[in-house]
Each structure stands twice: as C-alpha cells, then as structure tokens.
Amino acid sequence: MNIETFKYDNRIVRAFAIATVIWGIVGMLVGLLAAVELFFPGANLNFQFITFGRIRPLHTNAVIFAFVGNGMFMGIYYSLQRLCKARMFSDFLSWFNFWGWQLIIVGAALTLPLGFTTSKEYAELEWPIKVAIAIVWIAFSVNLFGTIVKRREKHMYVAIWFFISTAVTITVLHVVNSMTMPAGLFKSYSMYAGVQDALVQWWYGHNAVAFFLTTPYLGLMYYFLPKAAGRPIFSYRLSIIHFWALVFLYIWAGPHHLLYTALPDWAQSLGMVFSLMLIAPSWGGMLNGLLTLRGAWDKVRQDPVLKFMVAAVTAYGMATLEGPLMSIKTVNSLSHYTDWTIAHVHGGGLGWNGFLTFSMLYYLFPRLYKTQLWSTKLANYHFWLGMLGIIFYVVPIYVAGITEGLMWKQFNKDSFLQYPNFLESIVQVVPMFRLRSIGGTLYLLGTLLMAYNLYRTAKAGRFEPDTEAQAPALEKTAEAPHGKYSFHRLLEGKPMFFTVLAILAILVGGMIEIIPMFLIQANVPTIASVKPYTPLEVLGRDLYIREGCLGCHSQMIRPFRSETERYGDYSKAGEYVYDHPFLWGSERKGPDLAREGGRYPDAWHFNHMDDPRATSPGSIMPRYSWLLTQKLDRESLPARLAALRRVGVPYPAGFENGPAQKDLDAQAAKVVANLKSGSVTCDPDKEIVALIAYLQRLGTDIKSAPVTTAAN
Amino acid sequence: MSVVIILMLASLAVGLVFVGAFVWSVRSGQYEDTLTPSMRVLLDDTTTTNVPQTSKSAVSQVSKPAERADQRRAADWEIGDTAGLETGGTLQSPTAPSATALKI
Numbered sequence: 001m002n003i004e005t006f007k008y009d010n011r012i013v014r015a016f017a018i019a020t021v022i023w024g025i026v027g028m029l030v031g032l033l034a035a036v037e038l039f040f041p042g043a044n045l046n047f048q049f050i051t052f053g054r055i056r057p058l059h060t061n062a063v064i065f066a067f068v069g070n071g072m073f074m075g076i077y078y079s080l081q082r083l084c085k086a087r088m089f090s091d092f093l094s095w096f097n098f099w100g101w102q103l104i105i106v107g108a109a110l111t112l113p114l115g116f117t118t119s120k121e122y123a124e125l126e127w128p129i130k131v132a133i134a135i136v137w138i139a140f141s142v143n144l145f146g147t148i149v150k151r152r153e154k155h156m157y158v159a160i161w162f163f164i165s166t167a168v169t170i171t172v173l174h175v176v177n178s179m180t181m182p183a184g185l186f187k188s189y190s191m192y193a194g195v196q197d198a199l200v201q202w203w204y205g206h207n208a209v210a211f212f213l214t215t216p217y218l219g220l221m222y223y224f225l226p227k228a229a230g231r232p233i234f235s236y237r238l239s240i241i242h243f244w245a246l247v248f249l250y251i252w253a254g255p256h257h258l259l260y261t262a263l264p265d266w267a268q269s270l271g272m273v274f275s276l277m278l279i280a281p282s283w284g285g286m287l288n289g290l291l292t293l294r295g296a297w298d299k300v301r302q303d304p305v306l307k308f309m310v311a312a313v314t315a316y317g318m319a320t321l322e323g324p325l326m327s328i329k330t331v332n333s334l335s336h337y338t339d340w341t342i343a344h345v346h347g348g349g350l351g352w353n354g355f356l357t358f359s360m361l362y363y364l365f366p367r368l369y370k371t372q373l374w375s376t377k378l379a380n381y382h383f384w385l386g387m388l389g390i391i392f393y394v395v396p397i398y399v400a401g402i403t404e405g406l407m408w409k410q411f412n413k414d415s416f417l418q419y420p421n422f423l424e425s426i427v428q429v430v431p432m433f434r435l436r437s438i439g440g441t442l443y444l445l446g447t448l449l450m451a452y453n454l455y456r457t458a459k460a461g462r463f464e465p466d467t468e469a470q471a472p473a474l475e476k477t478a479e480a481p482h483g484k485y486s487f488h489r490l491l492e493g494k495p496m497f498f499t500v501l502a503i504l505a506i507l508v509g510g511m512i513e514i515i516p517m518f519l520i521q522a523n524v525p526t527i528a529s530v531k532p533y534t535p536l537e538v539l540g541r542d543l544y545i546r547e548g549c550l551g552c553h554s555q556m557i558r559p560f561r562s563e564t565e566r567y568g569d570y571s572k573a574g575e576y577v578y579d580h581p582f583l584w585g586s587e588r589k590g591p592d593l594a595r596e597g598g599r600y601p602d603a604w605h606f607n608h609m610d611d612p613r614a615t616s617p618g619s620i621m622p623r624y625s626w627l628l629t630q631k632l633d634r635e636s637l638p639a640r641l642a643a644l645r646r647v648g649v650p651y652p653a654g655f656e657n658g659p660a661q662k663d664l665d666a667q668a669a670k671v672v673a674n675l676k677s678g679s680v681t682c683d684p685d686k687e688i689v690a691l692i693a694y695l696q697r698l699g700t701d702i703k704s705a706p707v708t709t710a711a712n
Numbered sequence: 713m714s715v716v717i718i719l720m721l722a723s724l725a726v727g728l729v730f731v732g733a734f735v736w737s738v739r740s741g742q743y744e745d746t747l748t749p750s751m752r753v754l755l756d757d758t759t760t761t762n763v764p765q766t767s768k769s770a771v772s773q774v775s776k777p778a779e780r781a782d783q784r785r786a787a788d789w790e791i792g793d794t795a796g797l798e799t800g801g802t803l804q805s806p807t808a809p810s811a812t813a814l815k816i
Contacts, residue, residue, distance in 0.1 A: 248727060
C-alpha cells in the first residue's frame with residue numbers, strides 16, 4: 001500500500017470565509033436600507049443611485065451571490081478536499097475563482113446602482129458581467145471535477161454529489177437565461193420575448209434558488225452537521241435518495257412562479273405538480289438532518305454551531321413545505337404579488353442559508369486558527385438576535401402579505417371592489433414594513449457580533465495555511481475482472497471528467513445555435529393590433545428598466561374579477577410579443593401597470609414622478625425628480641433599435657438612421673404639447689418625456705382596437 | 713411557445729447527465745456500502761481538540777481506515793463470497809468514529 005502525504009489548502013477557505021462575512025454585512029445593510037425606504041420613501045435622500053428600484057436587485061444579488069455564494073465556496077473548498085482526501089485540483093483555479101468572484105461582486109455593486117440592469121430577477125447583471133460569471137463558474141467546475149478525479153477515497157460522499165449538481169446545472173441555467181443581444185457595453189435585450197422570456201426567466205429563477213441556495217447548502221449540511229454533532233448522518237441511504245429525487249424533480253418546477261399569468265395552462269399545471277412532489281425529498285432531507293441529533297440534543301444546548309444548524313435545517317423544512325403549498329394555484333391566487341412571497345424567501349434565506357452559513361463560520365474559524373471560539377456567549381447572543389430578527393421579519397410580512405391579498409380581492413355587498421384604490425392596501429400594511437425593519441436590524445446586529453467574535457478568534461489563534469494529511473493512493477480499478485469493464489473505463493477517472501465537460505460544451509454550443517433560430521420565428525404576433533414600440537417608447541421602456549419600476553409594479557393582469565375590475569381586461573400572451581425583456585414583475589407595492597396607458601393625463605404622470613405624494617397622498621413611491629432634469633440618451637437609439645431588430649422586432653431596414661429620430665421628435669413634441677395643456681412646461685429632450693410616452697402606450701394596443709371604450 | 717422545446721431539451725439534457733451519473737454510481741459499486749461512508753466522514757480530521765495528540769497517533773488513525781478501505785476495494789470485485797467479510801469490516805468501524813466523537 002502506498003501512503004501519500006498531502007496538504008489541504010486552508011488559505012482559500014479563509015479567503016472565502018472573510019469575503020462571506022464582509023459581503024454578508026454589506027448585503028444585509030443594503031437590504032435594511034431598502035426596507036426603510038418602503039415606509040420612508042425619502043430615505044434615498046432623493047439620490048437616484050440608492051433608490052429602491054435600483055438597490056432591490058443590489059440587495060438580492062449581494063445576499064445570494066456574494067454572501068451565500070462566498071459561503072458556498074468556503075464550505076465546498078473546505079469539505080471537498082477532506083471528502084476526497086486530496087488538495088484542490090489547482091491552486092491557480094482556486095484563486096482565480098476567488099478573485100474572479102469578488103471582481104464580479106464589485107462589478108455588480110457598481111453597475112446596479114448606476115441602473116445597468118437586464119431587469120431579469122437574480123440575473124440582472126449586464127452581459128459583460130454575465131460572461132465573467134460564466135468564465136469564473138467554469139473555472140470552479142473544472143477545479144471541482146479535477147479534485148474529484150484525483151480523489152483518494154473511492155466512494156463519493158453524498159455531499160460531493162450535491163456539489164456536482166450545482167456546478168452542472170447552474171452552468172446550463174446561466175447560459176440559457178443569459179441569451180441576450182448587446183446594444184452597447186452595458187445594455188442588452190433578451191433574445192426571448194414576452195411569455196417565452198418569462199418562462200425562461202423563471203425556469204432560471206426557480207432553479208437559481210434550487211441549485212445555488214439549496215443543493216450546495218444541502219451538501220454542506222451533510223458534511224458539517226455530522227462533523228459538528230460528532231455522529232454519522234441518521235440515514236445515509238435516505239441522503240442518497242434525497243439527492244437523486246431532488247436533482248430530477250427540481251428543474252421542472254419553475255412555472256409555479258407564473259401561475260394565472262398568460263403562460264399556457266398546461267405549463268402552469270406541470271410546474272405545480274412537480275413543486276408538490278418536492279415536499280417528499282425535501283422533508284426527507286430535513287428529517288435526516290434533525291434525526292442525526294437524536295440522543296445528542298444536549299450538545300445542541302451547549303454548542304452554538306449546532307444551534308444554528310438545527311435552526312437552519314428547521315427553516316429549510318418550513319420553506320420547502322411552504323413553497324409547494326404556495327405553488328398550489330388556489331393558494332397562489334392569493335399569495336402571488338403580495339408580501340407573502342417576500343416573507344417566504346426571507347424565512348428560507350435568513351433561516352436556512354444565513355444560519356447555516358453562520359454555523360459553518362463558527363465551525364471553521366476555530367479550526368482554521370487552531371484555537372477555541374473566542375466567546376461562546378457572544379455566539380449565543382448572535383443566535384437569539386438572529387432568531388428574533390427572523391421572527392420580527394417574517395411574522396409582520398406574512399400579516400402584510402395576507403392583508404394585501406385579501407384587500408385586493410375584497411368585494412362589497414353591491415359587488416364593487418371594497419378597496420378600489422390600490423393605495424389603501426399599502427397604507428394598511430406600512431406599520432408592518434416598519435416592524436420588518438426592526439427584524440432586519442436585529443439580524444444585522446447578530447451578524448456584526450459574529451464578525452467581532454470571529455475576528456477575536458482569529459487574533460487569539462495562529463492560522464494554519466496547510467493541513468497535512470495522509471491517505472493511501474486510490475488504485476486504478478479499471479482492469480478489474482468485472483464484465484462491465486469498458487463502461488467503467490469510459491466513465492471513471494479522467495474520461496468521466498472530459499465526458500461531463502464535453503456534454504456541457506455541446507449543450508452550450510447547441511443552445512447558441514438553436515435558440516435564435518427558434519425564437520425569431522416564434523415572435524410573430526398573434527394579435528394583429530399589437531405593434532412594436534416607437535423609438536421614444538423604447539427609450540422610455542429602457543428607463544423603466546433602469547429605474548427598476550418592475551420591482552414594485554407588475555404588468556400582468558390575472559384573469560380574476562377582482563383584477564379585471566381594478567385594472568382592465570386580463571393580459572394576453574399576444575400582447576407581449578415585442579417585450580424584450582418581459583416586464584411582468586413578481587411583486588406589487590404599487591398597482592399593476594399593464595393597462596396604464598390612457599388612464600391618467602400626461603401631466604398627472606409628470607407631477608406624480610416629481611412627487612408621488614402630491615398626486616397620491618400616502619404613497620410610498622420614491623420621487624423621481626431627476627427624470628425631469630436629465631437629458632434623454634438619444635445617441636444610443638440606433639444601436640438599441642438594431643439590437644431589437646436582430647432579436648426579431650420588425651423595424652424596417654434603415655429605420656434607425658433618420659426615420660426613427662424623426663418619429664421620436666414628433667412623439668416627444670406631442671407629449672410636450674399634452675403636458676402644456678396640463679399646465680406643465682417641459683423640454684422635449686428630457687427623460688420624463690420618454691417614460692410618459694411608454695407608460696401611455698401600456699396595454700393600449702388591444703384596448704383601442706376591438707372595443708372602443710373612452711380612455712378614462 | 714417554442715421556447716418550451718429549448719427548456720425541455722436543456723432540462724432533459726441535465727436529467728440525462730444525471731441518469732448517466734446515477735447508472736455509473738450504481739454499477740461502479742458506489743452504493744454497495746451505505747453505512748461506512750457516513751462514519752468515515754467523521755475521521756481524518758485535525759480538529760483543534762485533536763491537536764494535542766501526537767503526530768504518531770494521528771498517523772495510525774489515518775492508516776487504519778485506509779486499510780479497511782483497501783479490503784473493501786478488493787471485496788468490490790468478488791461479490792458474493794467476500795460479502796460477509798465486508799460487513800465484518802464495517803461492523804468494527806463504528807468504534808473508531810465514536811471514540812473520536814466522545815473526545816470532541
């Protein structure tokens with residue numbers, strides 16, 4: 001037997017751990033600011049870069065990809081080496097992964113407040129950063145598979161399988177959802193339009209939750225929970241079933257984000273059924289984690305690491321029960337667009353991802369620095385602050401969500417809407433928004449305590465850059481007399497690694513070939529009166545995207561009487577064929593805008609943007625006064641129209657060189673004239689003109705054509 | 713809705729990759745032993761509490777499960793007659809992790 005001595009790389013683990021703490025605090029701070037802006041709209045100090053619409057994606061990206069992402073890498077780099085009994089495949093790739101990821105985060109932190117966004121949730125970053133993500137992710141995947149190939153332990157522990165599923169699936173998801181047509185360095189248009197874009201986006205969005213926030217963390221749970229408890233997982237068999245069931249079910253559940261929208265009904269039902277099936281493996285996993293502690297609950301009382309883990313696994317169980325329930329169409333008809341969704345994701349995010357990350361940090365720092373945790377007491381304070389934070393966050397927001405849902409649907413005895421003014425439902429729940437920010441503050445305070453505790457721990461100890469270990473080399477068993485010998489040779493060792501890479505390459509190549517071909521064909525309008533946006537409206541729509549309006553306003557009227565009474569005719573798939581990207585939104589903090597066109601005069605919009613509370617007392621919408629003074633970016637118009645034409649919008653050839661500008665001037669002059677009749681003076685070259693033109697266009701294509709009702 | 717075809721292809725491709733991986737894992741004997749892997753994870757750690765131990769004992773700790781792993785590897789290729797041997801090997805293994813666990 002050939003015993004080999006090797007070293008585990010602790011430096012890379014420490015780097016990711018520090019990044020996790022720093023970005024965690026940053027992400028939570030941004031979240032807190034967003035929460036405050038929801039009851040105190042002036043909190044942005046009328047500064048456009050920190051307005052809610054722009055920092056909402058910053059918050060989600062920071063906590064998902066910066067905090068949890070770094071936490072994931074930290075845990076994987078630590079556990080994978082030990083599970084494989086091997087150092088990481090390549091130190092260069094490890095550090096490339098680390099610095100690449102941090103640069104991407106910095107890129108996100110700069111571009112999102114500047115308004116460079118694709119508007120697709122959790123995929124907001126513009127195309128140059130998307131390319132960078134793909135490169136760094138592939139570097140990580142190669143490092144992961146390389147380490148697995150050179151492992152010294154034949155059996156691949158279940159955690160490794162979870163890591164593999166993350167690497168493979170995120171690659172595919174990211175590539176498919178990122179198909180965009182650049183129109184300049186920081187602007188691009190989705191290749192998909194309308195309903196198709198929505199389906200791709202939520203296929204991605206749901207699986208980002210599944211394969212970025214869930215599977216890697218489950219792998220980490222299966223490593224760190226037994227380690228911290230000092231006893232094996234309750235049932236290893238169950239963990240294997242958990243993995244394989246999850247990996248085959250998860251990817252089909254995406255359409256549950258689009259229930260009752262213009263998505264075909266069968267796709268909605270498919271998503272709902274798969275979502276419900278997910279309860280089984282998820283709860284199997286949760287019980288497996290909790291039952292590991294049977295007979296060891298006394299340790300939970302003493303060890304903060306286990307405390308955080310138990311709470312995290314419980315939160316996982318709660319979120320994975322609630323998620324499928326919310327995917328039931330009847331429940332979804334109430335919960336969708338309300339704060340219920342926000343409560344759901346924060347239960348999962350703060351509880352499952354946050355607490356598991358904290359537990360890993362508390363587990364790793366003393367081991368990396370070869371000392372004891374500086375203060376167990378402080379860690380316990382952190383635990384309870386975090387718990388209270390979660391409760392103070394989710395309980396008020398559940399109340400808010402259900403209140404909103406019920407108020408939107410309430411009819412009075414004469415069969416009119418009980419609360420015809422949308423604002424009433426928001427004014428009602430503002431106190432809940434205030435309470436929520438207390439919860440967020442408590443949670444953040446706990447995280448700060450942890451940062452201090454970990455800092456003191458690090459100071460007290462001595463960092464061990466490499467941990468020496470020994471294990472026998474894994475013998476190559478391909479020549480074994482087994483009968484299935486050629487199959488083994490094909491898949492085991494290096495060939496397996498290359499097979500996976502080859503499949504990925506083929507998949508990516510195939511996508512790039514197939515997608516444009518399919519979609520240009522499919523974007524033929526089915527409603528004749530639906531026409532492409534005019535040049536001014538295109539620029540206005542891009543402003544709508546830049547300001548993140550869709551963070552609070554949906555553009556999708558569901559086929560319920562409560563919605564058609566309030567907003568007008570329900571939305572149809574054919575109305576969105578020129579929407580690159582789709583802007584349905586997922587949340588209503590303000591009314592739906594799908595039929596906003598013609599509802600109010602131009603001057604109303606002007607005054608409303610300048611100060612929403614002047615026209616709608618009690619509104620929580622921020623002021624957008626900079627739109628009134630900033631000049632519209634007309635230089636980019638040709639590139640934008642050309643890019644849109646390339647993704648299938650039928651602008652005539654040469655339209656962007658001359659005719660488009662003329663069209664734009666004419667429409668801008670019209671808006672200015674309308675504003676004047678509303679006693680508002682405005683230059684035609686201001687951004688607000690384009691935004692008004694876009695808002696007045698919304699939903700009018702089919703409104704004006706078949707039934708000629710008076711615009712109210 | 714032709715995008716559905718793309719998504720189906722992508723999802724099925726991912727699914728097929730994992731079907732392949734599953735078939736490989738079963739046929740290569742990854743799941744023939746569903747007991748020791750859960751215990752082996754608990755070994756091989758140089759935790760802070762293990763630090764005072766001499767490096768000698770750490771080495772012996774590492775090599776012992778390694779020997780067992782080797783036996784298991786041999787057993788993989790002779791299914792049937794050595795199956796009993798394998799469980800014999802795994803039955804002893806719980807002592808090692810629980811011993812370290814107690815120290816923690």
